[in-house]
Amino acid sequence: MPPAPEASACRAWLAEVDRQLASGFRREVDIEHLVRQRAAAVDELVVSAWRHRVGAEEGVALIAVGGYGRGELHPHSDIDVLMLLARTEDESLSARLADFVTFLWDLKLDLGHSVRTLKQCLAAARQDVVVATNLLEMRLLEGPARLYQRLEAGLAPKRMWSGRAYFEAKKNEQLSRHRRFGGTAYNLEPNLKEGPGGLRDIQMVTWVANRHYGAASLHDLVEVGFLEEREYGALIDGQRYLWRLRFALHLLAGRKEDRLLFDLQRALAAEFGYRDARPDNLGVEQFMQRYFRRVMHLERLNERLLQAFDEDILGDRRPARIVALEDGFKVRNGYLEFADEDTLDRRPELIVKLFAVLQQMPELKGVRAGATRQIRRHLDRMDDKFRHDPEVRRIFAGLWRDGRRLPQILERMHRYEVLDRYLPAFRRIVGRMQFDLFHVYTVDQHTLEVLKYVQRFAEGASDPDYPMASEIFARLDKPVLLYLAAFFHDLAKGRGGDHSELGEAEARRFCTDHGFAEGETNLVAWLVRHHLLMSITAQRQDIGDPVVVNRFARSVGDPVYLDYLYLLTLADISGTSPKLWNSWKARLLADLYLLTHAALGRGLENPVQRSERIAAIREESSAALATAGLDRARVSACWEGWPEDYFLRHTADQVIWQTRSILEAGDLDGPLVRIRQAARGGAAELFVHAPNRDGTFATIVDAIGRAGLDIVDARAVNTADGMVIDSFQVLSADGSATLDQAWSDSVCRRLERALNRRSLTLPQRQPRMPQRLVHFQRPPSIALRPDPGGHGTELELICSDRPGLLAQVSAVLLSQQVRIRGARIATFGDRVEDFILISDREDRPLNEARCEQLKTALTEALDPDRTALPRRPAPSGEAAQ
Numbered sequence: 001m002p003p004a005p006e007a008s009a010c011r012a013w014l015a016e017v018d019r020q021l022a023s024g025f026r027r028e029v030d031i032e033h034l035v036r037q038r039a040a041a042v043d044e045l046v047v048s049a050w051r052h053r054v055g056a057e058e059g060v061a062l063i064a065v066g067g068y069g070r071g072e073l074h075p076h077s078d079i080d081v082l083m084l085l086a087r088t089e090d091e092s093l094s095a096r097l098a099d100f101v102t103f104l105w106d107l108k109l110d111l112g113h114s115v116r117t118l119k120q121c122l123a124a125a126r127q128d129v130v131v132a133t134n135l136l137e138m139r140l141l142e143g144p145a146r147l148y149q150r151l152e153a154g155l156a157p158k159r160m161w162s163g164r165a166y167f168e169a170k171k172n173e174q175l176s177r178h179r180r181f182g183g184t185a186y187n188l189e190p191n192l193k194e195g196p197g198g199l200r201d202i203q204m205v206t207w208v209a210n211r212h213y214g215a216a217s218l219h220d221l222v223e224v225g226f227l228e229e230r231e232y233g234a235l236i237d238g239q240r241y242l243w244r245l246r247f248a249l250h251l252l253a254g255r256k257e258d259r260l261l262f263d264l265q266r267a268l269a270a271e272f273g274y275r276d277a278r279p280d281n282l283g284v285e286q287f288m289q290r291y292f293r294r295v296m297h298l299e300r301l302n303e304r305l306l307q308a309f310d311e312d313i314l315g316d317r318r319p320a321r322i323v324a325l326e327d328g329f330k331v332r333n334g335y336l337e338f339a340d341e342d343t344l345d346r347r348p349e350l351i352v353k354l355f356a357v358l359q360q361m362p363e364l365k366g367v368r369a370g371a372t373r374q375i376r377r378h379l380d381r382m383d384d385k386f387r388h389d390p391e392v393r394r395i396f397a398g399l400w401r402d403g404r405r406l407p408q409i410l411e412r413m414h415r416y417e418v419l420d421r422y423l424p425a426f427r428r429i430v431g432r433m434q435f436d437l438f439h440v441y442t443v444d445q446h447t448l449e450v451l452k453y454v455q456r457f458a459e460g461a462s463d464p465d466y467p468m469a470s471e472i473f474a475r476l477d478k479p480v481l482l483y484l485a486a487f488f489h490d491l492a493k494g495r496g497g498d499h500s501e502l503g504e505a506e507a508r509r510f511c512t513d514h515g516f517a518e519g520e521t522n523l524v525a526w527l528v529r530h531h532l533l534m535s536i537t538a539q540r541q542d543i544g545d546p547v548v549v550n551r552f553a554r555s556v557g558d559p560v561y562l563d564y565l566y567l568l569t570l571a572d573i574s575g576t577s578p579k580l581w582n583s584w585k586a587r588l589l590a591d592l593y594l595l596t597h598a599a600l601g602r603g604l605e606n607p608v609q610r611s612e613r614i615a616a617i618r619e620e621s622s623a624a625l626a627t628a629g630l631d632r633a634r635v636s637a638c639w640e641g642w643p644e645d646y647f648l649r650h651t652a653d654q655v656i657w658q659t660r661s662i663l664e665a666g667d668l669d670g671p672l673v674r675i676r677q678a679a680r681g682g683a684a685e686l687f688v689h690a691p692n693r694d695g696t697f698a699t700i701v702d703a704i705g706r707a708g709l710d711i712v713d714a715r716a717v718n719t720a721d722g723m724v725i726d727s728f729q730v731l732s733a734d735g736s737a738t739l740d741q742a743w744s745d746s747v748c749r750r751l752e753r754a755l756n757r758r759s760l761t762l763p764q765r766q767p768r769m770p771q772r773l774v775h776f777q778r779p780p781s782i783a784l785r786p787d788p789g790g791h792g793t794e795l796e797l798i799c800s801d802r803p804g805l806l807a808q809v810s811a812v813l814l815s816q817q818v819r820i821r822g823a824r825i826a827t828f829g830d831r832v833e834d835f836i837l838i839s840d841r842e843d844r845p846l847n848e849a850r851c852e853q854l855k856t857a858l859t860e861a862l863d864p865d866r867t868a869l870p871r872r873p874a875p876s877g878e879a880a881q
Contacts, residue, residue, distance in 0.1 A: 007106040010045060014107065017041045018075055022251055031243045039073040043141060046081070046104065050142050053100040059086045060093065061143030063151075066112075069137040074247050076256040079104070080112040080134065084121060086147055110256055118147070122154045125161075129169040132161050133207055163212030167313045171306060174204055185295040186431075186442045192242050192249070193258040197295030199246070201302040202239050208309055226308070228373065231301060238298040245291070248272070260291070265435070278496050284435050285494075292431030292442055300415055304376075308369035329357055334365040344374055348381040351418055352395045359402055359409050367412075375416050382421035396422065397514040400480050403458075407451040410487075414444065425491050425506050432494050440577045443493050449575035450486045454479075457567055465581065466570055468590055472563050481520055484511065485527035485568050504529040526561065527568055534569040538588045539826045540835045543595060544649050546608040547788065552592065553599040562600065566593045582735040584712050587682030614647045621647075621655040628656075630663060638663055641720030645791060649715055649822065650727065654685070658725065662689050671755040673748040675730075678737040683712055683729035684744075688751065692724045695760035697820050698810035700726055703754045705804050707747045708733050714823035718843075780862040784851040792821055792839035793846045795854075799862055801832045809834070812861045816854050817841055 021034050043064075050062050066080040067073065083097055097115060104111045116124065125132040135155055140148040157163055178196045181187055185197040193199045209215040213224070218235060221227035245268070249257050252267050260268065269287035276283045315333075323331040328339045328350050336357060343350060354371070358364060386392060399409055413419035420427040429443035441449060457469040458479060476482060484507065492502030507528045511521035533555060541548045556562045569589060574581045599607065618639075625635050638659055647655065661674045671690035678684055686709075688700055697716055704711055713729035731737055754760075780799035787794045797809065806825065813820055813836075822837040840846055846854065 007103060010049075010107055014041065014045060021075065025244075025247055025251065031240050031247060034247060035072045035074060035243060038075065038077075039068065039071040042068070042073055042079060042109070045107070046079070047142050049100060049103050053103060054093075054096045057093065057096075058144055060084065060089070060097070061147045062141045063143075063148060064139040064141050065134045066137060069134070069139045071139065072243075074243070075250040076110060076253075077250075078112050078256065079109050081114075081141070082121070082135075082138065083113065083115045084143070084147060084151060085115065085117045086144075088117060089115070118150055118154070121151060122160070125155060129161065129166065129173065132166070133170070136207060136210060157211060161211065163208075164313055166211045167208050167309055170204060170207060171310070174201070174306075184445065185299050186292055186433075186445045188433075188440055189259050189261050190291070190295070191259050192245055192291075192295070195295070197297075197299030197302070199239065199242050201298060202235055202242075205235065205302065205305050208306075208313075212309070212313055226312070227305070231305070234297065234301055238294060238301075241294055242298075260288070280496060281494055282435055285433055288433045288435070289431045289442075292433065296431060300417075303415070304369055304372050307366075307372070311369055325357070327353065329354070331364065332368060334363075335368040336361075336364050336366070337368040337371040338374055341374070344378040344381070348378055348386060349389060349392045349395065351375055351378060351382065352392055352422065355409050355413055355418070356395055356398055356402075358412070359399060359404055359406075362405065372416060375418065379417055379421050382418070387422060392422075393514050397516075400483060400514075403480055403483065405455075406483055407448060407455050410451065411448050414448065423510075428495070429491060429493060440579075441575075443490050446575055447487060447490060450489070450571045451483060451575075453571035453574045454482055454486050454567065457571070465586065467586070468593070469567060469570055473567060475563060476567075477560070478520065481524050481527075482564055482567055484516075484524045485531065485564065486571055488524070488528045489531040489568065489572060500529050500531060523561065523564065527564055530555070530565065531568055531572060534565050534589065534592065535573060538592045539585075540824055540833070542649060542822065542824070542837075543588070543592045544651065546599075546610055546613050549592070549595045549599050550604065550607040551788075553596045554604055556596060556600070557604075559597060559600050562593065562596055579735065582731060583678060583737045584683040584729060584731055587678075610648055614644050617647045617650070617652050617655060620652040621659065624652070624656050625659060628660065630660065634663065635659060642725075643717060643719070645821075646717045646725065649717075654687075654727065657685075658687050658689070658727070661687075665689075671752050673751045673755075675739065675744040675748055677739065683731050683737050684739050685727065686730055686747075687725065687727040688755070689723060689725055690755050692718055692722050693760055695811075695814055696724055696755065697726060698807060698814050699754055699757075699760045700728075700751065701810050702804065702807035703751050704728065704730060704747075705807055707750065709747070710735075710827070711806060711823075711825050713825065714820075716820045716822060718819070780859060782855050782858050784846065784855060786845055787837055792837050792843065793851065795834075795836040795838050797832070797834040797836065797858070797862075799832055801827055805832060806834070808861060809836070809858065812857050813838065813854070816850075816857055818846070818850075818854060819843070 017038070021038055024034055024037075025031075046062070054060070054062075061084045063069070063082040063084055064071075064080070065082050067077060068080050073079070085093075089097065101111065101113055121135070125135055132155065135151070138148075138151075154160075157166070161169070177194060177200065181191065181195045183196065185195055187195060191198060206218055209218060209221050209227075213221065213226070215221050215224075218227065218232055222229055222232050245260075246258065248268055248271050249260070249264065252264055252271070253261075257264070265288060266284045269284040272287060274283035274287040277286070320332050321334075324339070325331060328343050328347055330337060330339055336354065338344065338350065338354075354367070354375075358367070399406065410419060413422075414426075414430075420430055426444065426447075429447070432443040433439065439446065456463070457466065457473040460470045460474065463470060473479065473482075488503050488507035488510065490499060490503065491506050492499040495502055504525045508521055508525040511524055516524070533552070537543065537548070537552045543549055543552075556565060566589065573585060602608070622632055622635055626632050650658075657674075657676065662672060665672050671688060673686070673688050675684060675686045686704070688696075690696060701711060701714070709730040709732060711728050711730055715725075715727040717725045717727075719725065730739075732739060778800050780797060782798075783796040785794050785796070799805075802808075806823070810820065817840070818838050819841055820836060820838055821843075824835045826833045838846065840850065
């Protein structure tokens, strides 16, 4: 029993109760006992406080509602109570009720309360289904039973919210709730109470059962034959699983928390005994995969039961319209079902055939609940014998060859667990996540998203986000091969080893088993093996260099393979995260595609030479500038001292713009900064022409970052006359290439002021780390190797993202007297992959000793615990960009 009603004593008593409950949780005491025990303890406290502060008052009843009304409380759950008045409260009663509420707040209880007359309460319930639902689960704590009974009687279905009206309202409420979570349980930080497959979905079934069928418990639905025993068991087991998670979540957070936040996921995984197995199979990923699989099953069960409710409660009362189909099926009121209850006992292959019928009859509304239950009951028939059945394989391969609405058909197969059973390799990636901010979907969901993007390309409409995709897709001789490659490209993730190689073997085996020709199989297998090749080349290497393009073209070897790979790359990037695709990636991949297509057309034995490209760029630029009224001699004088490397690594359009800007500026005493919008998609461009001073590059990237721009590409050139030409491709923070002109002018002025400072010293403090990135800081991976183009040394830096990272790296390079000549910047959620071309101050590659020294300096500076920029002084003498 709680002590005398002093707040401090009551708080201490409840804290001791919670301590004992936490101890019981860690001893694995039954979770149902724990949540009910806490509710019982709160009952004692609340009732004791009521008796001391309100007293035996006939005109008011204290009623627990919502989860508290069900007698289910977790360590920091809401305590929802209704103070039901027989009549309008008088001044004395108001004061006592206020005192009671204040006391409970003093106890630090998360109290939700309302004070209503019977009339007000019934009116609110009649208007709002949420209020009505809270009251369906009410429980009298103290006060006159007859007042409580009058409220019960007023809430009866005959007086408000009939079973039909209640179900419609709750169904719409659930649809709206699911939409808030993107319609999927697969969220990076899922809500285990409100999200799809969460506790609310289980409660939804209970509420409908109670309202429409008068069921006091879910098991009552089993007894009347509406709910199967295995479905009942799945609901109860799922609820207990989610209760244990929620209990642990409250204990770890020390507050009411229903989201599996990043900063709690690792601790929860450890609490439930998950340990890291491999770098690609972390304990937290195993824990989250189990979570996603459980809630996915609950979401599917909720969907099946709601469909059954829909058919039973909202179904057409007129005689059923039944159309018999050939081969074991019939259509009832527009929904597909099996011919009879025993169909699958005789012909289990119809489990797969059902999806072929759906594909061939798009006019169907869907599948009846009874049919989905039949499938569930026969999933065990989908064993190795079933998978090797030639007829089953023929039917399944036919889905791919038909191609119509393929992503939607496969998604439905996944929902019914047919896809998972038929392809054990797919089952292994179900619910598999990667603990980062880049992969926002689990692997199975990502796979289905990629297929949807392929379908988008197939639809043929003009698409500004993918301007060439539909045209190229229309040229594909066999689109089914692209769909297959999209399905298998990540199927081997999480197994250890290279998932591309393992996936290639899976794809080859599948195609062979399902009757695809050798040439078709080889193409699918090659695409799976090399599905990252194009994105890696475009984002990590300088595709303006003919050597890079020719090397990529040799790897592809065939224009047909190039078409498939280009479309697969677009779909893969876009299906990884809605925020990942942008105009810069679109332009980059399109340029690589066109350059490679030209290289293949020219012949791999006759590649473009660097000298040819340089001469062509110079001639095209010079001619265009002359047409614009700029004298060729003046242009040649401007270019004098510019290294050949400049013309190799810039397009003619860039050379024209930068040269013209410099010449039009005249004898400018100081830096010149210009920004222009993206001319043909891609990114906005910024370039700086300034005296070559120590720290120029680091100062520029620091200023760009502080202006809220993301750098995706950088080129740095030192001219013989002591100047630098630094070029940057930039996007706004939201990924847009369009910059406001007034704001762009302001950025230019700020950059010019920064470069005009007497001393180019960087700030010694880093910008504040966003909370979401804090949980993903890992030690950097640093590699230095000779640049394949022979221009210097390539620095590969893979590390956790943070504000001001490139400025910090630039400052380290400055302190090590290393010159930056170019950079490709790629950010993948919380991870950055930067490829920076560097040299010593004589434009030579770094020797082995310098490489080791630089690697040590970068490792120290990028340690996740370090907060300050390097404090070593910049070198004197010749500038080191």
